[in-house]
Amino acid sequence: MQKPRQSFWGLWNISFGFFGIQIGFALQNANMSRVFQTLGASMEDLPALWVAAPLTGLIVQPIIGHLSDRTWNRLGRRRPYFLTGAILAAISLFVMPLAPTFGAPLLFAAAMLWVLDASLNVSMEPFRAFVGDMLDTDQHSAGYAVQTAFIGAGAVVGSIFPYLLEQMGVANVAPGGGIPDTVRWSFWAGSAALLIAVVWTVVTTKEYSPEEQAAFAAGHTVEGGQPVRLLAEKTYASSFTWIIAGAILLAIVQFFALEKELFLLGGLLLTYGLLSAIAIGLARQGQTTNMLSSIVGDFSGMPEVMKRLAVVQFFSWSALFIMWINTTPVVTQYVFGSTDTTSAAYNEGANWVNVLFTVYNGVAAIAALALLPWLSRRFGQVWTHSICLTLGALGFLMFFFVRDAQMLLLAEVGIGIAWASILAMPYAILASNLPQAKLGIYMGLFNIFIVVPQLLVATVMGQIMLWLFPGEPVWTMLFAAVVWLISAAAMLRVAAVLPSAKVEVSHA
Known part of the structure; x- marks a missing residue:
């Protein structure tokens, strides 16, 4: 039994919510370094202030993925999480520009970044699995391409x-x-959008029930393992290795007085x-339904395709x-010639960012619907990515050399082309090669x-720059x-573990 094919407008409705979520992420990514520097943060402080964003994603996404796989209520499986995260994120965006009115404005802004990123992650994680839920395998690539277009x-x-508001005469x-x-009015408009x-998306889509999903999955050969059972068979050696590694790193940071973010x-x-x-202890006792054992078991028992894509993601997102952290400092300092956050040159450079x-x-929005399908048909998804x-x-090399x-x-x-591929190709491959019942937790x-x-960038990069290139953020682009x-x-x-060496992206 196959899922019904979605029309273009069906694909539109499934991913339109990501348009709003990405407005929130874009405002955060392009403006938070500016906000932090305006409130008195130094260049060396930025990685520590930004650490809230990835840390919240690390905690929130696996939990939301696990819960959404097991949720079914009046709103459905994934939609309750879309809506809850969106409400909290909208509130965070609205109050963020009010930071200067509080007694500790920098601390307040950092706290609001934490809340904002957690809320955006609550909304974003189920959207990844939602495409896999709603579409059959042959539409996965098209679905993620449309989602990428909305992200762009x-x-x-x-x-x-912010740039458009300045052109309209709003004070910069x-x-x-x-x-x-x-910046203030941009955050407020973004909150509403x-x-x-x-x-x-919540109003215009209707999710398939658990019974329908089971019927759709019956005809597919993608098998899920028994990661919790396998977890019960593991020794504690790997756990002790992680504990010892953490303890050694803490001791090194303390002994050599390294940057506190490394703690x-x-x-x-x-x-x-x-x-x-x-x-592992819970699994050995036969307690296999708890969240902790399920998440750790699924993490340690990841399918091979996911393991290999994980390496690609690791390096992709490091860059x-x-x-996101360094473009504003690089452009304002090297292209516009100012590090003074109160100067017109600095703010002109920040707007140019x-x-x-x-x-x-x-470019990513256009490439997702035009360039990626052509490249994928000609070279396959692996070579395309x-x-x-x-x-x-x-592109990053140009930032290192160009001053215009x-x-x-x-x-x-x-x-932008690379960004489009990062948002589409890995997820299309995963959605077609993971068990449907665990799509949420695996995406998380x-x-x-x-x-x-x-x-790692937030904790280590600042220390490296302080040692090797103090006050020279352009080296981060190299x-x-x-x-x-x-x-x-x-x-x-990745190609060696795919059923086909050439996974095509279809048109929406």
């Missing part, structure tokens, strides 16, 4: 809004060095070791997080390989280029 379009709107420099009105877009990384290693030991981000997201990542690496603001638009074309666990590299080339090479290993 939403990011364009979110990124360009606030008296006394506060948050400019261009996010909520409206997600409500649209977080050591704490995460130690915590995972403890949680995995508890999960992206470097870009919004334009640059608009370009790469706009590798080619796109290589083009993105060339207009020329950087060309760099964003390469980055796949996010770990998006989040961990971001945590590092990002190398990382994407590694990711492009790692993608070629």
Whole structure:
């Protein structure tokens, strides 16, 4: 039994909510470094302030994936999480620009970033699985292509809004060095847009019941393992290894007085070791239905295709997080010649970053529907993703060498093509090669390989820059280029574990 084919408007409704979610992410990515610096943060403080974003994703997405796989109520399976996350994210976007009115504005802004990112993750994670839920295998690529187009379009709107407001005469420099009105009004408009877009998807879609999903899955050969049973057979050796690694890292940080953000990384290693030991113990006692054992079991028993794609994601998202943190400091310092956040030059450069981000997201929206299908039909998804990542690496190299603001638009074309592929290709491959009943948890666990590299960048990059290139953030762009080339090479290993070496992307 096959799922009914969705029309173009069906695909539109399934992913339209992601348009609003990505407006929220774009406003966050393009403006939070500016907000933090405006409120008094130094360059060295930015990674620590940004660490909230990936940490919340690391915690939230596997939990939401696990819960949504097991949810069924009046709203359905995934839609309750869309709506809850959207409401909380809209509130966070609305109050974020009010940070200067609080007693500790920088602390308040960091806390709101934490809440905002957690809420966006609550909405975003089920959307990934939602495409797999609603579409048959032969429409997975088209579904993720449409979703990527909405991600690009939403990011364009979110990124360009401060620049457009400035062109309309809204003040781009606030008296006394506060948050400019261009940023404030952008966050408030984004709050409304996010909520409206997600409500649209909730209202216009109807999820298949668990019985219907079971009937659809009966004819497919993708098998799920028994990860919790396999977890019960594991020894505690791996758990102790994680615990020891975390403890050693904490001791090194303390002994050498390294950047305090590294304590977080050591704490995460130690915590995972403890949680995995508890999960193994519960599984050995026959307690196989608890969330902890299920999540740890699914993580340790990932299918081979997911393991190989995880390596690609790890390097892909390392470079992206470097870009989101450092583009504003790089462009304002090297292209516009200012590090003074109260100056007109700095704020002009910060607004140009919004334009640059608009370009790469706009390119991604177009590439998702036009370029990626053609490349995939000609070369297959594996080579397509590798080619796109290589083009993105060339874009990062331009940031290292080019000092002309207009020329950087060309760099964003390469980055935009790579971004489109990152958002579409891995998920289309996964959705067609994972068991339907566990699509939510596997998509949530796949996010770990998006989040961990971001945590490493947030905790380690600041220390490396302080040692090697203090006050010279442009070197991070060279590092990002190398990382994407590694990711492009790692993608070629995925083909060996796919049923077909050439997985095509179909038109929506």
